[in-house]
Amino acid sequence: MTHTLKVAVLGATGLVGRSMLEILEQRAFPVGELVPLASARSAGRRVSFGDREHEVRAVSEQAFEGVDLALFSAGAGPSREWAPIAAAAGALVIDNSSAHRMDPAVPLCVPEVNLEQARDPAKGIVANPNCSTIQLMVALAPLHRESPLRRIVVSTYQAVSGAGLRASECLEAQRRALAAGDEPEAGALGDVLAGDLLMHWSPDPATGYQEEELKLIHESRKILESPTLRVSPTCVRVPVVTGHAEAVSIECAAAITPERARELLRAAPGVELVDDFPAGVYPKPSMAAGRDAVLVGRVREDLGLPGGLSLYVVADNLRKGAALNAVQIAEGLLLP
Template sequence: MGFRVAVVGATGNVGREMLNILNEREFPATEIIAIASRKSMGQKVDYGNKELTIQALDTFDFTGVDIALFAAGSGVSKEYGPKAADAGAMVIDNSSFYRMDPDVPLVVPEVNPHHLLKIKKNIIANPNCSTAQMLVALKPLHDAAVIKRVVVSTYQSVSGAGNAAMDELFSQTRAIFVNDPIKPENFTKQIAFNVIPHIDVFMDDGYTKEEWKMVAETHKMLDPDIKLTATCVRVPVFVGHAESINIEFKKEITEKQARALLREAPGCLVIDKREDGGYITPQECVGDFATFISRIREDKTVKNGLNIWVVSDNLRKGAALNAIQIAESLLNQGILKAAA
């Protein structure tokens, strides 16, 4: 028994990572179908030691597909997500389009797998990459001591903005060394050897939409009573998001208790030695499934306060891995069953 799984956006960063993870985790699939836009039709993508031929999305028939993993942007999800769902596929969408839809569960399996019991449209939303890794770390702490307030600053890699953004970081870095002119194209300012406190569009209150997403998604998935403020920053790193998180709790919790809870929490890996190099950086998290937590320490400026440093591969836990973990959770909870 197995499932027919379609990956929409199979030529992009996240789509390729989905194929890698499906293979690595030995997802029970009888067929994997790689789908992209018509301009990519006929191209080959890797799936383990096999090559899959790209099929065109605009003519693809989702009938008989059990799971459709969408990694192709909001416009594609808006147009083709309902078509796949109506054809009987369970759609797991990585774009932002369905995240705030009250009839669509927004899920991180380590945080709120029970929300999968509320599926109404055959569509499940994957959260923003920065929210996903943050909530993996916050969930066990919230369960133990109830989070009152969070202040988070993100250090987000350029891969979160796509292939062209990664190319821009590479070309600008090279240009600096050979003294070529630099012209920002995918970013508002030079990204090489710089940081940019601006991700997504600005809103009327001065926050960016990326910062708003972290608030809204935390409220939807974890607890609407948590007060959260975010500053999201793009940094000259190819892959891997980092976050500095300051947490204020309603109940007493010590750093020792927090460390013990996080060591046992699903999806978390604590690397926290108070010595040179005793912490994780984005470069070290690439290709890993874990959400790494370092620099756990008490905030002595508030009652019941902690600081933590959280790092994860944004193409994995922030996107592709989380989507496939959602599919695995559907199987584990008996929500989705393979045909005999």
Template sequence: MSEAKNIAIVGATGAVGQEMLLCLEQRDFPVKSLTLLASARSVGKRFTFRGEEIAVKELTHDSFAGIDIALFSAGGGISKEFAPSAAAAGCVVIDNSSAFRMDADVPLVVPEINPDAAREAPRGIIANPNCSTIIALMGLAPLHRAFGLKAVIASTYQAVSGSGAQGIVELEEQVKALAAGESFEPKVYPCQIAFNVIPQVDVFLDNGYTKEELKMLHEGRKIMGLPDLKVSCTCVRVPVYRSHSISITAQFERPVNLAAARAAFGDTPGVALKDDPEKREFPVPLDTTGKDDCLVGRIRENLVLDNALDLWVVGDQVRKGAALNAVQIAELL
């Protein structure tokens, strides 16, 4: 057993913070002490960890004395303000926001793909990638090792929980209103999400892509160590509560074949095949909700591009796409 650590969760009352708490307990992480931090309005709320109730404390710049590892999940603004203070106190920060992901001196880590990157964090900060990037790369990394990844075209089908609790509430309220024949005004999304899909996740940029779509390009290059990787992505919000699905066309440097592609997933931790179309077996969001592994299916040779495969990857974006990945990084440490 590793030496027990003093752990803090920043943003402990949010959905990802709560999932971090659950992952620490389920994975029997060696916790010596656990500090739950949030804004002043959450002070005093109590959560149970290993049978003990722990009260939430207010996040301040002095919160990190004696803390070994801090898991941050409170938004980029909070991370930029408080992560340097945590690192200065001798704490290693694992940050779930986008604040530091593309900083050259901050490792961006998916433990199943580039674990060695976590060993060097000169600023005391390690970044957790975007949820869609993690899920996509869990399906692509084994194929890259087999064939050499060259280019990716992806479309995401992202659950409303990716917008936080308010996304789930909006979907629920709209479904109820439509069933009752009542009117409603969308608040979280630009238009109705119930029984609909919206081809926008995050804000649009001058080139017509959204920030979310370019994350897969820039983060994918950094994590995979492929500075010339080509990626084009369309991110879509769908009326699903939890777990993202991603349709991927991947082109490779070397010739591909289906048998070798399927075999590539055989010993890879964190990802599994569910791919038997004749039996109508393929991954759907409910298969991965609350689960650690990402699932891959619908693998087939692309009919347009040379040396290319099409595949479908599904993963729980609150868990592997956020909380679990952060806890796995802590396990590496």
């Protein structure tokens, strides 16, 4: 008989949590018992998994008793509070929030890149990187292995689902208001995204950067074990529902030709090359949504930096950028 695991999902009513349930099911992860958790607001609601509905419970210490795997996607505050409790109860915690990512004792894992660093985590917690970092690392790690990265310049075009359920519903309401000729309300987005582009991720007055951009810098360095890597990010929220895009230019220790880069990317785990730009073939968020692969296209020499490369990277932020990456970590660490 297959060995099954007791799996808790904290944040089971959210966008990432729901995607986790879907992915556990799609990949036939051996869930013997499911414990869907959220805040007290959602206690008693039901989520469907397998062939039945499961009642959502408010997170508590007792909820983690006997749990083998705890997938967390409820934000940094709940993760800071509950991840150590779940780990002390014996669960392997895979945390989607930013709470533990930069803790030197917590591995920050993209399975295609550094699964080995995540084995036997000292605190029983493994952190899932930020969505924009994950897809960037899947695309750049094969090039970094060929010739170490010296610099990354990246501009992101991030979908609204990356900001959660309330933000996604808010964009819908703004679109309806615009279509009806009404003034859209800022609502959960804090500003009007419908028909516009926004930058609003916790600005850091000291650097002028947004928190989202600083995550790209620090997380990339940690994952690639490259503390002096230079990363220049700009993050933008776009009115797309699902799928983050990134325009990337890199400089490596030795030049990699576009032909060699395509060869490396074609063979890279988790990457799908979508690159015939003269024929109009390049990755789009609509192509990536609902899919597992990180789509890479427009691989070309950087005309602004001879020897450098430019490329365009697109992935489903809820799947590879969050839930799928977490489930892949669990598969790599817990399944034979």
